[in-house]
Amino acid sequence: MSGDSATVRRGRPPQTQEQAEEVRARIVEATAAVFARNGSRGLSVAQIIEQAGLARPTFYRYFGNASEPLHVVLTASNDGLVGAIREALTGTDEPVQLGIRLIDAYVDWARGHGPMLRPLFAELHDPGSPVSAYRERALDDIRDLVRKTFDELDRPVPAPLDMDAALHVCEYIVYRLTAGTEPGSDPDPALDSEARVTMIRVLLVTLGTRDDLAYAMELPGLFRDA
Incomplete structure (x- = not known):
């Protein structure tokens, strides 16, 4: 038997594409757990390799450093939020329903993160964290979606400061509503209802028109009586 043949036989069997994708996904999942x-x-x-139960050479077969799988995690998070909001902003031109759909999309996105939500929100304003840059990209995409939707509905496009105020307030309320809850767990009904009403009021005041507010004033429970 030639030396070349012996080497081939002693070598590790080649991975299938499916096996390679499974290992890569395992590394990304472990990264999300460590990040959380x-x-x-x-x-x-x-x-990461301790969490994944893999050898160091296996990790480096797929990623060059710990930041690379984290970027995969953050990209998936951004894509999930922007995609959910894109879907929420279609299918209705009624302003209150539009706001409710947007809020539901944001809340569902947050609940899907479980314990990973804490470091995500903790690092939003940390310029040294990759989370901060990814958040700005997501907000840019969401701003563009809102402007496009309002333009298509022939509604006044919100001023940049109004839009940022709405997004930042809702972001904070969503964190308060979902932080510490396990994925798939039922929220506190009282807190859930209170948070949604607060976000609807914020969206109406910052993004709505006089007519929207007049309509909303007739809805029971949305604004407190004097």
Whole structure:
């Protein structure tokens, strides 16, 4: 038997594409778990491979450093939020219903993150964290979606400051509503209802028109009586 043949036989069998994708997904899932515990500054290859139960050479076959799988995690998070809001902004031209659909999309996105939501929100305003840059990209995409939707509905496009105020307030309320809850768990009905009403009021005041507010004033329970 030639040396070349012996080498081929002793070598590791080639991975199928499906096996390679499974390992890559396993690394990304482990990265999300470590990020949820320690944030981006506490992320390391050593912790990822320990979480995934893989050898270091296996990790480096797919990623060059710990930041690369984190970027996969953050990209998926952004795509999920922007995609959900894009879908929420279609199918109705009624302003209150539009606001409710947008809020539901945001809340559902947040609940799907479970413990990963804490470091995501904690690092939103940290310029040294990749989370901050990804958040700005998501907000840019959401601003564009809102402007496009309002334009298509022949409604006044909100001023940039009004739009940012609406997005930031809703972002904070969504965090308050979903932080600490397990994925798939039922929210506190009282807190859920209160949060949604608050967000609807914020969206109406910052993004709505005088006619929208007049309509909303007739809806029971949306604004408190004097």
